[in-house]
Amino acid sequence: MTTRLSARAAIASVTDPGSFAELPVVPRESADDGPLGWTGYDASRARAAERTGEEESAVVGTALVGGRQVVLVAFEFGFLGGSLGERTGDRLEAAYGHAREHRLPLVSLIATGGSRMQEGMLALAQLQRVARQSVLTRAAGLPQIAVLRDPTTGGGWATLGAGADVVLALPGAQVGFAGSRVRPADADPAAYTAESQYAAGHVDAVVEPARLPGLLADWLRVLAAPRPAGPVEPPAALADVAPPADGWDAVRQARHPARPHAEAYLDAYFTLRLPLSGDRAGGTDPGMLCGFGLREGRAVAYAAQCGTATRPAGYRTAARVIRLADRLGIPVLTLVDTPGAANDAAAERAGAGAAIADTFAAVAAATVPVTTLLIGEGGSGGALALAAPGNTWATPDSYFSVIAPELAAAILKRPPSEAPATADQLRIRPQDLVALGVARGVVGPA
Known part of the structure; x- marks a missing residue:
């Protein structure tokens, strides 16, 4: 054979x-x-x-x-x-x-x-x-x-x-x-x-x-490809939509099933893309795409959430790729899109907290530039773990929140009907994120 x-x-x-x-x-x-x-x-x-x-x-x-x-x-x-x-x-x-x-x-x-x-x-x-x-x-x-x-x-x-x-x-x-x-x-x-x-x-x-x-x-x-001298540019927005009018509009756009997801963004961004799979600790997460690729002839690493709740294995895989890119001197692109970290019993047993902490640490310790684009939902710390401090961008059909508006309303003992108003209070729209200094800007279509 x-x-x-x-x-x-x-x-x-x-x-x-x-x-x-x-x-x-x-x-x-x-x-x-x-x-x-x-x-x-x-x-x-x-x-x-x-x-x-x-x-x-x-x-x-x-x-x-x-x-x-x-x-x-x-x-x-x-x-x-x-x-x-x-x-x-x-x-x-x-x-x-x-x-x-x-x-x-x-x-x-x-x-x-x-x-x-x-x-x-x-x-x-x-x-x-x-x-x-x-x-x-x-x-x-x-x-x-x-x-x-x-x-x-x-x-x-x-x-x-x-x-x-x-x-x-x-x-x-x-x-x-x-x-x-x-x-x-x-x-x-x-x-x-x-x-x-x-x-x-x-x-x-x-x-x-x-x-x-x-x-x-x-x-x-x-x-062996040349490395960009500084941070890579964020991908262009793939949906030609107007910025959301209010917080709940931002949530609806980010959750729309027809919205472009990570695979489409990566395919549009790279001329050649080579995936890496697995956390080397017994797990995989199909909701986290990781690997290396060529962008205009230069090497770039990537870690991209796909809109699902991210499993511990996904965080560990992302941390593994970010550290490998750092060692090889290759800049990193991350795409943030998750309603939050998986919070079921299996995720807790698999070390969700430790895996998220390790991803935060990998991004914080990276000596190569990391660029982040928020392309959909940014759900709490499970999304923030993949975001580059000071170099995060957003698409018009995205939002970032400390907690989902529905859960925020529940914690405040408000009825479910108050979730839209709570979304406004949380200031989660892309333009709000820029005004708050959380995002550098809102990207437009190519």
Whole structure:
């Protein structure tokens, strides 16, 4: 199957023809049968080398992907199950070091069963070594992209895979910390697949092999694009409507089912858009669209609410993308549109308060400029968490309120019929927001 390609076939499948150049890595000296003296280990390595044509379980080098230079790591599963040993660690460290020295992104094509038991704890310790290299590369502001082949388990998943900035997976690939031979006997095999990890928010996309080269090239194109010098401009309004006459008119316009929503705004704003999915903590929220794109040839990150009550996973995904953009020096666009944060029991158990707090913190700590456009409902703190202080704009068919007018009336012990008057008192219209200094201005149509 496609996910069981050899390391060099996997490299050839995503790189420009003839562009791969292997990095020279001098093999370390090793005692007979390795550091543990594991009887038969040398013979196993020799058979693996003869069978695969490789000297170790990882092939590292540089190549062009869509015309852009990258450092590549590809695992050879045929070499002792793609397991990590000391010599594998040497190769991975060389790849990360070359990426930092030459300011190149690192792309990993992973297929591994985990740490090599014939080298015991010295093999397991390679995970600390890889983690350190990943942290140094992250601190250098260089992107890391992982492609999960079949299988991606153990320490390879828990370092190179799950620790990457962008995680792509091939369909049907076995993905999980526990390999197939060490899981509970009654474990559901479907839980250890690329598709399941995507549904749980741990993988950004499951990609058919034929689409993978183009998608990698698109990601590298976006991540290598110039950054705007300052804040990006807010999108133009997509609805040509007059500013609301009163507070309740603002509410009606923002809640109108035919009003343009986030997907339409993002499609109109970006020439290329690449989504990221999941909070890396077991959750996704289809009501929060996040990712990176190109706007007039420049890279911009985005986090956009879609008009639904935002789940904790949505806030965590937005915070994840804002922090990644900050590390890569890419400005951020946020679109605010929610009646408020989800407030059901499941949301509370999932940490709604902590997730909202983390989003506030991500926006507050960002050193890159953040631009916000209010495109519909701005419901309380669940909306404000995504809003840029001092750089928030509004469309004519939007409103922002400390609380929904109906709930405000209820708290004040007013009858429901008083909700429209209460909306006026709250001064929630776009033009009110500008007068109060909450918004910089009301955007018009293009």
